[in-house]
Amino acid sequence: MDFELTKEQKSIQKIAQLFGERIVEPLAAEIDREKKFSWYIFHAMQRHGMVGVSFPELYGGSGGDELSRVLVIEEMAKHCASTAVTLSVAQIAPNCILTYGTEEQKRFFVPPLLSGEDLSAFALTEPNAGSDASSLLTSAKQDGDYFILNGTKSFITGGALSRFIIVFARTGGPRKISAFIVEKGASGLSYGKPEEKLGINGSETVEVILKDCSVPKENMLGERDKGFNIAMTALDSGRIGIAAQSLGIAERVLQESVKYMRSRVQFGKPIGMQQGLSWYLSEMKARVEASRNLIYKAAWLKQKGLPFTMDAAIAKLYASETANFCAHKAVQIHGGYGFLKDFVLERFYRDAKVLEIYEGTSEINKLVIARSLLGPF
């Protein structure tokens, strides 16, 4: 067991750290306040090889490994949760296409996502199919060289901003779901208004509406009727990304709390000298370190090509709950100041909640873990 990062991993971590401090931090509060997606940051991440960090150079990636991807998302999340989730979601479509796509799809769609200017989205959820995604109703009926898609996808991150969306639609009976690459401008594709949210305000969330939307049959991703596996595989990797986002948030609020407890004086001494309060810090630190180990292990399993479904679910469950625990305690440690928008804690506290909801709620991740233990009945 080796706990030391490689030279390459340390170097990408350093680049991400500087990028986070110099490019993301100065804009993070404004992005939240204005509720605006930052193309400036996203394109800068593409140029610096961060979107493509763990993808092959042949397709515009930087050739790094899964742990490098985790390190980059973690660093972004220390400054801006919206930037971190944008990065993690931007890696889902290229991952799906490189795993399941044809060579033509890989060469045409992937490079602009990694080192070009394009953004992509992943559309599984529907108004009546959230945790139970296999009950989705969006239909895809073949008509000659096209598939005609009808249905509504909800909560789609970056949906209206993306060059294309991977849409999951029913092509047959139970579990017969296929994946389609639906390009911007396709006839019958439209978007709802951006959702107003509690947090991650710099990340766009929209409804995607497909009304007799025609998609060329060459844009089917993977085999017909086998799309549900694509969605589940994508979520396994996505959960490592969201766990890394959670870790970054937890680390940042812990760091802010240490600083504050050293400087804030009440009853004639720094509040850090109050034993009751210092125990909050100890518990935050213990949970942060446990999260880190779970996430890095899941990433290690993935990059070794070993099964990682259960470990990704454990890492996501634990780290997302850790981020919420730490954000809650950090606001408490800051007293009234933690409640003010002038302090970063208030933003991280709001941003943390969604970590327990998207890419599998905590309850669904517990189901994934239990199913991995129990096997099929």
Ligand SMILES: Cc1cc2nc3c(=O)[nH]c(=O)nc-3n(C[C@H](O)[C@H](O)[C@H](O)COP(=O)(O)OP(=O)(O)OC[C@H]3O[C@@H](n4cnc5c(N)ncnc54)[C@H](O)[C@@H]3O)c2cc1C
């Ligand atoms: C900001 C944001 C961005 C998102 N981005 C995307 C995206 O890009 N693409 C996409 O496809 N989706 C996206 N989602 C959707 C997200 O994945 C779903 O919200 C999530 O899967 C939960 O589905 P639901 O909201 O319909 O809740 P429901 O499934 O209705 O769940 C409601 C409650 O019931 C619990 N529950 C449900 N079933 C069970 C069970 N069997 N056992 C125990 N408890 C259960 C849930 O845990 C939850 O607490 C996003 C959501 C948000 C909030």
